[in-house]
Amino acid sequence: MNGLFISFEGPDGAGKSSMLQQLVPVLEAHSDHSVVLTREPGGSPIAEQIRHVILDSNNTDMAASTEALLYAAARAQHLHDVIRPALRQGKIVLSDRYVDSSIAYQGAGRELGTDAVAAINRFATNGTMPQLTVYVDVPPAVGIARIQHYRAQPEDRLEEAGAAFHDRVRAAYQALAHQEQQRIVTVDGTQPIQTVADQAWAIIQQRFPAFFNI
Numbered sequence: 536m537n538g539l540f541i542s543f544e545g546p547d548g549a550g551k552s553s554m555l556q557q558l559v560p561v562l563e564a565h566s567d568h569s570v571v572l573t574r575e576p577g578g579s580p581i582a583e584q585i586r587h588v589i590l591d592s593n594n595t596d597m598a599a600s601t602e603a604l605l606y607a608a609a610r611a612q613h614l615h616d617v618i619r620p621a622l623r624q625g626k627i628v629l630s631d632r633y634v635d636s637s638i639a640y641q642g643a644g645r646e647l648g649t650d651a652v653a654a655i656n657r658f659a660t661n662g663t664m665p666q667l668t669v670y671v672d673v674p675p676a677v678g679i680a681r682i683q684h685y686r687a688q689p690e691d692r693l694e695e696a697g698a699a700f701h702d703r704v705r706a707a708y709q710a711l712a713h714q715e716q717q718r719i720v721t722v723d724g725t726q727p728i729q730t731v732a733d734q735a736w737a738i739i740q741q742r743f744p745a746f747f748n749i
């Protein structure tokens with residue numbers, strides 16, 4: 536694998552997708568490597584079908600363990616279809632969410648246990664982890680207020696979960712960032728979108744100078 540794999544993590548409404556829209560053209564302008572932007576759950580046709588089952592508001596009775604396994608299944612397919620082929624071709628892969636989301640949301644949020652969810656994800660990924668994870672940290676209330684303010688569509692199943700759920704998700708992300716300081720870098724997501732994107736770009740170019748012409 537000679538590419539570069541970076542994941543972007545954080546609570547709902549942290550600004551991951553907004554930041555990535557700013558970041559992709561910057562990386563493209565400064566690199567000879569192609570940039571692939573992808574997202575989870577989904578990212579390829581089979582994985583998108585699994586995404587649909589996971590996020591369907593009608594699936595009110597889904598067991599937490601089913602949910603965790605479906606996320607892991609979608610991830611295995613996403614790796615197979617998109618991430619591994621791109622990395623083999625030397626591309627820069629940016630994934631909007633990855634394993635840490637499962638550990639935070641299913642492990643801590645749904646209270647399945649972070650070790651159990653990490654274990655099924657080791658199987659699903661065969662150990663393929665990003666070289667860098669940018670964690671966009673915001674208090675849950677900030678993220679949820681942004682989503683409610685801007686978004687027209689109804690909430691999906693996970694966004695409907697309560698305040699205690701979102702508190703557990705954030706605490707789990709913060710614990711992961713503390714445990715894996717080499718891989719995970721925290722950016723303050725309460726700053727303006729442009730500042731968040733600038734900080735992420737500064738971290739990426741500093742960590743991986745060989746990928747960029749600066």
Ligand SMILES: Nc1ncnc2c1ncn2[C@@H]1O[C@H](COP(=O)(O)OP(=O)(O)OP(=O)(O)O)[C@@H](O)[C@H]1O
Nearest residue numbers: 546547548549550551552553681685724726727728
């Ligand atoms: N730093 C920011 N300051 C103010 N508003 C922001 C900021 N970042 C994002 N927003 C706004 O908040 C909303 C949610 O942002 P975005 O969709 O990027 O979050 P996300 O982290 O991708 O959320 P999700 O996990 O639900 O996909 C958007 O309408 C966006 O314009």
Ligand SMILES: [Mg+2]
Nearest residue numbers: 551552553631
């Ligand atoms: Mg998003």
